[in-house]
Amino acid sequence: MRLDHVSYVTSHDQIADTVQRLGSRLGSAFVDGGIHPRFGTRNFTASLKNGQYIEVVCPLDHPATEQTPWGKAVSKKADEGGGWFTWVFSTKDIAPIEEKFGRDAIEGHRTRPNGSDLKWKQIGVKEIAETREFPFFIQWLSSDHPSQDGTPRGEIKRIVIADKNQLAGSWFKEEILNSLKNVDIEWVDPSLNDHQSGLVAVHISTINGIVILD
Template sequence: MRLDHVSYVASHDQISDVVNRIGSQIGTAFVDGGIHPKFGTRNFTAPLLNGQYIEIVCPLDHPATDATPFGQAVKKKADAGGGWLTWVFSSNDLAKVEEKFGRKAADGYRTKPDGSELKWKQIGVREITGAGELPFFIQWLTEQHPSKDGNSVAKISKIVIADDEQLADSWFKDEIKSGLTDVEIEWVKPESNDGDKGIVAVELLVNNNKIRVD
């Protein structure tokens, strides 16, 4: 299990501005990732070093947005003003994760503007609603990974997370920690984040300069 990507939410009207702002901060151009037809969302992605990436995602005016856990989570965050939604870990085999959650992972796919299709399975999205400190989990079913879309110059160095318990209530605390190669976690009190648990900021290194994305 390894840290795969971090996910930031914007409203549909503001996503272009957010893409430009964060892209300028990290010195990396975002690419249009296309629509998630099953979830009622769309995203833009920016490649990072270490095989990771940043996703900026927005809800669409689509029935699937309200009918799926991921669509619901994105819409709820967008309605609250947007910001960091979650962090996501990838695995080559989700069987043990599925066993713990007591259900099968959901299938996901999106077609990029160039016509290529990405496919994956994901699980744990239901649990991040109201518990933004928890990650969810993904298994890629296609070889083309978003970290390969474009030129990467930035890498994640730190994730600041508001959580008193520091993932004590996660079944996968040890796996998460071991999957954070060269990434530091700074735990802060929820009181410093308006009482909310979840990602407060992500710090990246760009040409040895620290960039903080709130």
């Protein structure tokens, strides 16, 4: 298991401004990741070092948006004003995670503007709708990982998470913390984050120093 990417939500009307703002702070351009037809969302991505990336995702005016856990969760976050949404861990074998959840992972895909298709399995999205401090989990079925889309110019150094219990309710707490390697977690009380749990900020090391995206 390893930290794969972090997700930031914005509205469809604001996604161009959001990727420009975040990209200018990072000194790195976002690329159009395409549409998730099964979930009713679309994203832009910025590659980072260590095989990681930042995703900016928005809901679409699409029937799937309100019919799938991911689409509904993204839409709800966008309606709340957007911002940091979740962190995602990838694994080479998602079966043990499926066993813990007691259900099968679902398959997802997105079609890039160049026509290529990325495919993966994911599980745990239902849980992050209510416990936003938790990550969800994926297994990539495609070899061309999104971190390869562009030149990585930054590295995740710290993730700030509002969580009073510090993942105490997660089945995967030890695996998550042990897989972070050089990424620090700073826990803050939800009372300091409008009483909301979840990601608060991500610290990125860039050629111009540490950039705090909040």
